[in-house]
Amino acid sequence: MAENPFFAPSSLPYQLPPFAEIREEHYLPAFERGMAEQLAEVDAIASNPEPPTFENTIAALERSGRVLGRAATAFFTVAASNSTDGVMEIEKRISPELSKHSDAIRLNRALWARIKQVATDDPEEAWLLEKYRDDFVRAGADLTEPEQARLRELNEELSRLSTEFRQILLRASTESALVVDDAKELDGLDEAAVAALRQDDGRYALPLLNFTNQPALAQLTDREVRRRLYALSVERAPRNFEVAARMARLRAERAALLGFPNHAAYSVADQTAKTVEAVEEMLGQLVGPAVRNARREAEALAEQAGFAIEPWDWSYYAEKVRKARYDFDAEAVRPYFELERVYRDGVFHAATRLYGVTFADRPDLRGYHEDVTVFEVSDADGTPLGLFALDPYARANKRGGAWMNNLVDQSFLFDELPVVMNNLNVTKPASGPTLLTYDEVTTAFHEFGHALHGLFSRVRYPRVSGTNVPRDFVEYPSQVNEMWVTWPEILANYARHYETGEPMPQELVDKLTAAEQFNQGFKTVEYLAATLLDWAWHKLAPGEDPGDPEAFEAAALEAAGIAFAPVPPRYRTNYFAHIFAGGYSAGYYSYIWSEVLDAESVEWFKENGGLTRENGDHFRRELLSRGGSVDPLAAFRAFRGGEPRIEPLLARRGLA
Numbered sequence: 001m002a003e004n005p006f007f008a009p010s011s012l013p014y015q016l017p018p019f020a021e022i023r024e025e026h027y028l029p030a031f032e033r034g035m036a037e038q039l040a041e042v043d044a045i046a047s048n049p050e051p052p053t054f055e056n057t058i059a060a061l062e063r064s065g066r067v068l069g070r071a072a073t074a075f076f077t078v079a080a081s082n083s084t085d086g087v088m089e090i091e092k093r094i095s096p097e098l099s100k101h102s103d104a105i106r107l108n109r110a111l112w113a114r115i116k117q118v119a120t121d122d123p124e125e126a127w128l129l130e131k132y133r134d135d136f137v138r139a140g141a142d143l144t145e146p147e148q149a150r151l152r153e154l155n156e157e158l159s160r161l162s163t164e165f166r167q168i169l170l171r172a173s174t175e176s177a178l179v180v181d182d183a184k185e186l187d188g189l190d191e192a193a194v195a196a197l198r199q200d201d202g203r204y205a206l207p208l209l210n211f212t213n214q215p216a217l218a219q220l221t222d223r224e225v226r227r228r229l230y231a232l233s234v235e236r237a238p239r240n241f242e243v244a245a246r247m248a249r250l251r252a253e254r255a256a257l258l259g260f261p262n263h264a265a266y267s268v269a270d271q272t273a274k275t276v277e278a279v280e281e282m283l284g285q286l287v288g289p290a291v292r293n294a295r296r297e298a299e300a301l302a303e304q305a306g307f308a309i310e311p312w313d314w315s316y317y318a319e320k321v322r323k324a325r326y327d328f329d330a331e332a333v334r335p336y337f338e339l340e341r342v343y344r345d346g347v348f349h350a351a352t353r354l355y356g357v358t359f360a361d362r363p364d365l366r367g368y369h370e371d372v373t374v375f376e377v378s379d380a381d382g383t384p385l386g387l388f389a390l391d392p393y394a395r396a397n398k399r400g401g402a403w404m405n406n407l408v409d410q411s412f413l414f415d416e417l418p419v420v421m422n423n424l425n426v427t428k429p430a431s432g433p434t435l436l437t438y439d440e441v442t443t444a445f446h447e448f449g450h451a452l453h454g455l456f457s458r459v460r461y462p463r464v465s466g467t468n469v470p471r472d473f474v475e476y477p478s479q480v481n482e483m484w485v486t487w488p489e490i491l492a493n494y495a496r497h498y499e500t501g502e503p504m505p506q507e508l509v510d511k512l513t514a515a516e517q518f519n520q521g522f523k524t525v526e527y528l529a530a531t532l533l534d535w536a537w538h539k540l541a542p543g544e545d546p547g548d549p550e551a552f553e554a555a556a557l558e559a560a561g562i563a564f565a566p567v568p569p570r571y572r573t574n575y576f577a578h579i580f581a582g583g584y585s586a587g588y589y590s591y592i593w594s595e596v597l598d599a600e601s602v603e604w605f606k607e608n609g610g611l612t613r614e615n616g617d618h619f620r621r622e623l624l625s626r627g628g629s630v631d632p633l634a635a636f637r638a639f640r641g642g643e644p645r646i647e648p649l650l651a652r653r654g655l656a
Contacts, residue, residue: 006074041065068101304320406419450477
């Protein structure tokens, strides 16, 4: 297939994948050729008669697999954001093959012997060499032949199960939608939202987003409809309970093969936390205060409602209490948060003020769907930085949540600039403007923080480019970027009424900021419950049978002291895609771990004058530009000037 677009580098600016040319039949040939080519390249490195050097071994590995990299990047971008039955079939077929391919490289004994002999005095090379050595050891390079054979079987099966979990969940998001015959049952939703839910048969379908508490629970006035929506949310994808339990058992077995007592210990060993004990110490400081706060909040909601609060009541009555306590209605701010203005006059404007970067529309560049828009990003002096692509809308064939991914990694090795992408899951209106909730605005700033981490990368090697940092560090820069959501100069620039252009009244701004700590008990408990559920699944000992998965889930929450019926986990096992279909197994703690660093950094910005180019340049130079090319906590210390403390986080969440 000479015309296969993956067989040569993209001719588009910044090597943006040529999505307009890519057809489903291109993927498998590109994967097959890409894997074969990389294995040949690896064999040539392993059998090189020259003495091992950094250049002929590690740098050579960095240069390998270009066709495979292009195919995999485009394919998994589409599989997550614009999937089809054909793409899902390819994913089922190729995921185990990619797992075998990875094992073929990292379990190559001749290659491993060569890597162990490499030496270098260059600090960046030494750091990357250490990463490679750690990768190979953690992949089983030092195991015996029989142990490696079993490891290959485990990896292949886990890859297959992860794909199965993800695809079951994708279908369930549509199949489990709340369907009603009469629009009156959706009372509380605004007219535009209801119109967007209308189906061809005249009924209305409210699809599920990928977490427990659906946003509509805060608005629907009919308690029975809320109960039905909640039940659909927590009971979706029941087959995934068994898939998840099977994955947890296999991960425990794999951890034992690699010399760890459980998967949590294996997972955290190469993170900034390093040990299970460090994670548990941090979580232990949060559980008690969080549950106490949530119980106080539940009492206030019950007083408002006149009855004991159930999970499907919490969001609805929280809005009523928020309105009564702060005279603040969350719906009142939506007319001031129009999507395009939020990005151009908020997200982009903050980046321009802080870092000097500018954004230009590139309507000539296309994504994989008509909803994708592309922007060219330039530095303060006009130097090109890369491309930013945005896909804001929810679709039935798009996975839930919000995320950033790289379409091209920055590296000096290939002289390539970054192409980064943000995905959100905002409901697309049937007509008219897209008005965001305050949480959706925060998500936009958060994900763009990841994008900046990718765009500002200035490293030599792709392996440590941009967001290729430990998982419990990657959320830190994105969380810092959330601070600009309500920064007065930024908020005043983008929070304008979509019809009149009038700025958000100061009275409403004051109510918004005053209400920010409201409901923090709920938010912290639902997050910690999911975190401790993840931890419980991945502290299973090798050979330990968890029994009935739902009973295991309930017992785990009870044992952790986080079980509080009105506040369920943000994710239950059956739709916990982060840990069973993503890269966060035994790593969901990363968000709160990173928030410790984030809260410290926000304090630093405030102490040093806030939104200034000097501050932005310091953060960019010492941290964002370094990617994973240095010890991440050393980069934090270089920026902050000291060690992280937990006190700013406790104060932020009202847990002090």
